[in-house]
Amino acid sequence: MLPDAYRKIAADGIWHNNIVFGQNLALCPLLAVTGTATNGLGMGLATLVVITASNGLISLVRHLIPSEIRIPIFVLLIAALVTLVDILMNAWAHELYKVLGLFIALIVTNCALLGRAEAFASKQPVKEALWDGFMMGMGFLLVLVALGAAREISSTGTLFANASLLLGESFRFLEVTVIPHYKGFLLMALPPGGFIMVAFLIVGKRLIDQRLASKKSAPTIIPELAV
Amino acid sequence: MGVTAKANPWKYPSRNSGLMSGHQQTHRNFNLILPDTIMNADNETLKAKAASIWNWLKRWLEPTHLAALRPQLTFQTGVLAGFALLASVLLGMTNCSTEGTIQQRLAEDLQHSLAEVVPPELHDNDMLQDIRTIPSAEYNIAADATTVYISKKAGQVTAVCFKLTAPDGYSGAINMIMGIDRNGNLLGVRVLSHKETPGLGDKIEVAKSDWILNFVGRSLENLTPAQWAVKKDGGVFDQFAGATITPRKSVQAIYRGLQLFKAHQAELLHD
Numbered sequence: 001m002l003p004d005a006y007r008k009i010a011a012d013g014i015w016h017n018n019i020v021f022g023q024n025l026a027l028c029p030l031l032a033v034t035g036t037a038t039n040g041l042g043m044g045l046a047t048l049v050v051i052t053a054s055n056g057l058i059s060l061v062r063h064l065i066p067s068e069i070r071i072p073i074f075v076l077l078i079a080a081l082v083t084l085v086d087i088l089m090n091a092w093a094h095e096l097y098k099v100l101g102l103f104i105a106l107i108v109t110n111c112a113l114l115g116r117a118e119a120f121a122s123k124q125p126v127k128e129a130l131w132d133g134f135m136m137g138m139g140f141l142l143v144l145v146a147l148g149a150a151r152e153i154s155s156t157g158t159l160f161a162n163a164s165l166l167l168g169e170s171f172r173f174l175e176v177t178v179i180p181h182y183k184g185f186l187l188m189a190l191p192p193g194g195f196i197m198v199a200f201l202i203v204g205k206r207l208i209d210q211r212l213a214s215k216k217s218a219p220t221i222i223p224e225l226a227v
Numbered sequence: 228m229g230v231t232a233k234a235n236p237w238k239y240p241s242r243n244s245g246l247m248s249g250h251q252q253t254h255r256n257f258n259l260i261l262p263d264t265i266m267n268a269d270n271e272t273l274k275a276k277a278a279s280i281w282n283w284l285k286r287w288l289e290p291t292h293l294a295a296l297r298p299q300l301t302f303q304t305g306v307l308a309g310f311a312l313l314a315s316v317l318l319g320m321t322n323c324s325t326e327g328t329i330q331q332r333l334a335e336d337l338q339h340s341l342a343e344v345v346p347p348e349l350h351d352n353d354m355l356q357d358i359r360t361i362p363s364a365e366y367n368i369a370a371d372a373t374t375v376y377i378s379k380k381a382g383q384v385t386a387v388c389f390k391l392t393a394p395d396g397y398s399g400a401i402n403m404i405m406g407i408d409r410n411g412n413l414l415g416v417r418v419l420s421h422k423e424t425p426g427l428g429d430k431i432e433v434a435k436s437d438w439i440l441n442f443v444g445r446s447l448e449n450l451t452p453a454q455w456a457v458k459k460d461g462g463v464f465d466q467f468a469g470a471t472i473t474p475r476k477s478v479q480a481i482y483r484g485l486q487l488f489k490a491h492q493a494e495l496l497h498d
Contacts, residue, residue, distance in 0.1 A: 063290045064306055066297040073310055080314035084321055091325040094332040186426040 006131055013135025019112040020143045020198070021205045026110045029103050030144065031194040035155075038163045038174075040148030042096045044141030046104055048134070050085055051113050054078045055121040055133030062122045074117045075108075082108045096166045112136060143201070150197050155189040157182030341376060341388055343433075344406030344415035349385045350378035359495060366487045368480060369394040373487065375495060378406075384496045386414055387488065393480030397472040398422040401431070405442075405481065407488050409496055412446045416481055428473035438465065438474070447485050455482040 002010070012022075019025050033043040057077055058065075065073050086104045089097040097104065107113070116136055121129040153159055157179035164172035187193040286292065296302045334355060341354050357377040364371045369392035378386040386408045393401040399422040406414035416439055418431045430436040441464060456462025457475045466474045488495070 063293040066303045066306065069303055069307055073307065076310055076314055080318060083318055087321050087325055091328040091332065189425055
């Protein structure tokens with residue numbers, strides 16, 4: 001369906017070179033906003049927009065950027081894009097903006113954006129760079145939602161609480177109570193619990209990788225039987 | 228295009244700075260405006276000029292040409308300045324065009340907070356417009372001047388509402404809003420924002436517990452100063468299990484807010 005190069009970029013962004021699982025970057029915003037799945041989703045969407053736009057923009061002007069001053073220019077462009085998203089969210093997605101607060105501006109410090117700009121966008125054509133930005137952003141969004149969901153279910157027993165408040169009335173169907181009459185587990189709502197949960201997710205990912213790798217190498221033909 | 232035979236007016240002798248690759252010549256065309264030509268031009272010539280400018284631009288933006296330009300200091304300065312200018316213009320435009328919408332959102336937020344502490348049946352005016360400012364520096368609510376929103380019904384003042392801050396919460400400032408009726412009785416208090424410990428101090432939020440609703444109806448008259456404290460300090464308000472400082476400081480700040488109102492009661496209730 002997709003040409004090979006694009007498929008590889010997608011696989012890298014979502015799984016193999018995932019911003020959190022593969023590169024272990026962006027842990028600060030990850031832990032801070034994943035108290036609930038909805039907040040994770042909101043932050044993920046904002047980061048997705050910024051990383052795609054920044055990759056595309058930097059790839060567009062990559063020939064104009066001398067390598068001696070590439071870092072200041074990358075930071076300038078990323079900061080301008082993040083400020084743009086910040087202002088637009090304040091005006092048009094105000095509830096989500098109030099919840100995410102400082103962490104929208106902190107997308108600038110998200111190493112993943114600068115990393116992708118330096119490692120990929122400044123060297124690749126625009127279409128590949130846009131696709132890579134989109135896939136890296138999707139990978140990050142999936143981790144944010146997964147971690148947010150895990151922490152929310154284990155700390156308050158709900159899933160996607162306040163989805164309608166932040167994303168609009170049409171998303172009310174998302175709000176579910178997974179464990180009724182749950183006493184609550186405070187640790188998971190606090191940063192230490194977030195760290196612990198991220199560790200579990202990373203272990204889970206490694207186990208799945210191991211299983212897939214062993215499945216690939218499993219069917220070895222025993223030479224004697226091939227007589 | 229009839230310009231092939233004549234010398235091309237757009238072409239100036241190029242200066243070889245020694246850094247460019249031998250087979251590439253740069254056309255330093257700084258003067259793109261020839262007034263005579265444009266004044267006397269017809270459609271054909273204008274199209275020709277536009278096409279040649281476009282070609283010049285395409286040649287200038289060719290990767291090999293840019294690769295030759297990139298090491299030069301003037302180019303680097305120019306690119307940095309150019310991007311900075313682009314960013315400033317873009318952000319300036321966005322800021323200007325969304326300023327009105329953002330102000331509207333903040334007004335909506337304030338309206339929502341006011342509605343939580345002043346019952347709607349008590350006012351028929353626009354509380355955001357009827358405001359008075361009172362000095363509040365001596366009351367330790369983190370504001371030298373406090374904006375008071377007046378609620379009126381049929382021209383008579385029924386209640387007032389203002390924001391206050393407990394600057395000494397456990398983890399920082401606790402921002403609150405309170406509504407007081409004519410006689411000094413509390414109509415309601417809400418915590419707008421705080422940094423208190425989740426699960427412990429955050430019970431001051433109305434979404435987490437009913438604690439904040441205990442203040443409705445209280446005043447400086449129906450409680451003595453000693454009673455305006457948490458039970459641990461000899462007062463009538465509950466503290467939280469595992470968190471005493473948060474409710475203590477909140478109660479104290481609300482008490483100071485009532486004192487602020489009393490000090491300016493006459494002036495605020497005056498129609």
